[in-house]
Amino acid sequence: MFAAMIGLLLFLWGMAVPLSAAPAPIGPAAEQFADGARITVGLTLIAGVAGVLIGVLAGLGKLSSFWPLRWLCDSYVWLIRGTPLLLQILFVWLAFPEIMPEGIELSDFACAAIALSLNIGAYNTECVRAGILAVPHGQVEAARALGLTPFQTFMDVILPQSMRVALPALANNLASLVKDSSLAYAISVVELTMVGYRIQAESYQPIPVFITIAAIYLILTTAFTTLTAALEARLDVGQKR
Amino acid sequence: MNSDAVLRPIIEARKVGKRFGAFHALKDVSATFYEGQVTAIVGPSGSGKSTFLRTLNRLETHDSGDIVVDGTVLNDNLKNLDTIRREVGMVFQSFNLFSHLTILRNVALAPMRVRKMTRAAAEAKAMNLLERVGLKSQAAKYPVQLSGGQQQRVAIARALAMDPKVLLFDEPTSALDPEMVNEVLAVMRELAYSGITMLVVTHEMGFAREVADRIIFFDEGVILEDTTPESFFAHPDHERAKAFLSQVRHGF
Ligand SMILES: Nc1ncnc2c1ncn2[C@@H]1O[C@H](COP(=O)(O)OP(=O)(O)O)[C@@H](O)[C@H]1O
Ligand SMILES: [Mg+2]
Numbered sequence: 001m002f003a004a005m006i007g008l009l010l011f012l013w014g015m016a017v018p019l020s021a022a023p024a025p026i027g028p029a030a031e032q033f034a035d036g037a038r039i040t041v042g043l044t045l046i047a048g049v050a051g052v053l054i055g056v057l058a059g060l061g062k063l064s065s066f067w068p069l070r071w072l073c074d075s076y077v078w079l080i081r082g083t084p085l086l087l088q089i090l091f092v093w094l095a096f097p098e099i100m101p102e103g104i105e106l107s108d109f110a111c112a113a114i115a116l117s118l119n120i121g122a123y124n125t126e127c128v129r130a131g132i133l134a135v136p137h138g139q140v141e142a143a144r145a146l147g148l149t150p151f152q153t154f155m156d157v158i159l160p161q162s163m164r165v166a167l168p169a170l171a172n173n174l175a176s177l178v179k180d181s182s183l184a185y186a187i188s189v190v191e192l193t194m195v196g197y198r199i200q201a202e203s204y205q206p207i208p209v210f211i212t213i214a215a216i217y218l219i220l221t222t223a224f225t226t227l228t229a230a231l232e233a234r235l236d237v238g239q240k241r
Numbered sequence: 242m243n244s245d246a247v248l249r250p251i252i253e254a255r256k257v258g259k260r261f262g263a264f265h266a267l268k269d270v271s272a273t274f275y276e277g278q279v280t281a282i283v284g285p286s287g288s289g290k291s292t293f294l295r296t297l298n299r300l301e302t303h304d305s306g307d308i309v310v311d312g313t314v315l316n317d318n319l320k321n322l323d324t325i326r327r328e329v330g331m332v333f334q335s336f337n338l339f340s341h342l343t344i345l346r347n348v349a350l351a352p353m354r355v356r357k358m359t360r361a362a363a364e365a366k367a368m369n370l371l372e373r374v375g376l377k378s379q380a381a382k383y384p385v386q387l388s389g390g391q392q393q394r395v396a397i398a399r400a401l402a403m404d405p406k407v408l409l410f411d412e413p414t415s416a417l418d419p420e421m422v423n424e425v426l427a428v429m430r431e432l433a434y435s436g437i438t439m440l441v442v443t444h445e446m447g448f449a450r451e452v453a454d455r456i457i458f459f460d461e462g463v464i465l466e467d468t469t470p471e472s473f474f475a476h477p478d479h480e481r482a483k484a485f486l487s488q489v490r491h492g493f
Contacts, residue, residue, distance in 0.1 A: 145331040146403060147327045148351060157339055157341075
């Protein structure tokens with residue numbers, strides 16, 4: 001797990017070095033490729049972490065016995081899953097400045113991160129909910145009978161056990177996020193796809209440029225998949241086989 | 242139980258009632274349980290034994306009547322509930338060990354979270370308890386790696402880790418293969434002689450007769466007999482109890 005993470009970081013920071021040895025149009029633009037990849041990974045990591053938090057909170061909310069909360073979480077998932085991600089990104093970018101209090105300004109990057117977090121959060125909500133429902137009720141009763149509070153029961157018993165069930169689906173969502181983050185180009189965030197678009201426009205050589213971009217995406221998705229697979233293996237203890 | 246000692250009530254149930262929808266599962270059940278007493282609760286399936294046991298630590302809420310545990314009234318007051326759950330341990334038919342934690346962590350979790358013990362202290366205590374139930378060598382394993390009998394002994398150790406005053410057992414051997422029943426009963430027998438208060442829902446009549454100080458016979462949501470094992474097994478007062486006994490004896 002840590003090997004995959006360190007590999008990813010080394011790749012990001014060291015990428016410009018080998019790339020700069022490549023012939024034009026790749027070599028001269030090596031720094032731009034590296035910057036673009038860092039933005040893509042930044043968006044993925046921020047939205048990935050925020051998306052899990054949102055997924056856990058909204059997944060719990062969907063199971064709440066308090067109907068307004070349940071209704072709120074249901075509507076959130078319905079709204080996000082029923083509209084295009086591009087629209088959501090544009091909405092945050094154009095509408096948030098109007099509803100934010102004076103003096104608070106969001107960067108384009110922050111807008112993209114918020115929209116992506118809300119998007120993946122909605123998809124995660126369903127996975128987390130299914131995971132929580134898969135925890136046998138006897139586990140909760142045992143924890144409560146021992147005197148654990150509802151919060152301790154959730155943190156120590158329900159959450160780890162539901163994550164074991166939800167993780168493969170959450171990992172899937174994360175892998176999609178690496179690619180979905182490319183839509184941030186629409187609000188002028190210079191992520192990887194945008195970098196490729198610009199460089200091919202300057203060099204008139206789309207084929208080598210897009211092959212390079214595709215290769216970088218493949219390395220990133222593979223790194224994230226390795227990371228989540230290692231996490232799955234760690235959580236997979238004590239399971240029936 | 243030493244009958245010369247002054248009996249101190251530890252659980253008092255007064256006219257406890259419970260409905261599931263239209264179904265009347267407990268009908269004005271009253272009983273007082275005394276410190277150090279081992280009570281076997283028997284009766285046909287569906288008669289309300291589990292429901293009664295589960296109202297005593299509020300895994301089930303009662304609709305009417307009062308339950309007082311060691312002077313604390315069991316109601317919606319969360320503080321009272323915390324106090325009571327700390328003093329009342331429970332062992333379930335299906336063990337309910339935490340499947341994602343090792344045996345050691347299963348036993349150490351509640352002392353760490355509820356009693357705020359350090360991890361080292363809680364694990365040392367857990368080791369002692371695992372030794373007591375004969376499972377010290379299994380501490381690093383996960384529940385699925387253990388047999389049913391071993392899992393139930395771990396569950397008993399886990400309940401004991403909170404130093405409860407009362408232990409509730411809901412058919413602790415009913416989910417076990419026959420060859421594993423005795424290892425669990427042996428641990429329970431040892432506990433009974435150590436002086437802890439026990440309420441045991443069981444179909445093991447041999448165990449009830451040998452270990453219990455008192456037998457409560459449930460039928461259709463009421464306590465039909467509340468007596469000593471000697472008198473219950475020799476001459477039950479009610480036809481229903483006679484029928485029940487002849488039925489379980491067929492299994493012997
Ligand atoms: N959660 C529940 N919802 C509805 N009915 C229940 C529930 N729990 C128990 N019952 C019913 O209450 C009756 C008593 O159940 P229980 O206390 O489990 O009996 P016992 O343990 O003596 O076999 C049964 O008829 C059972 O079907
Ligand atoms: Mg039962």
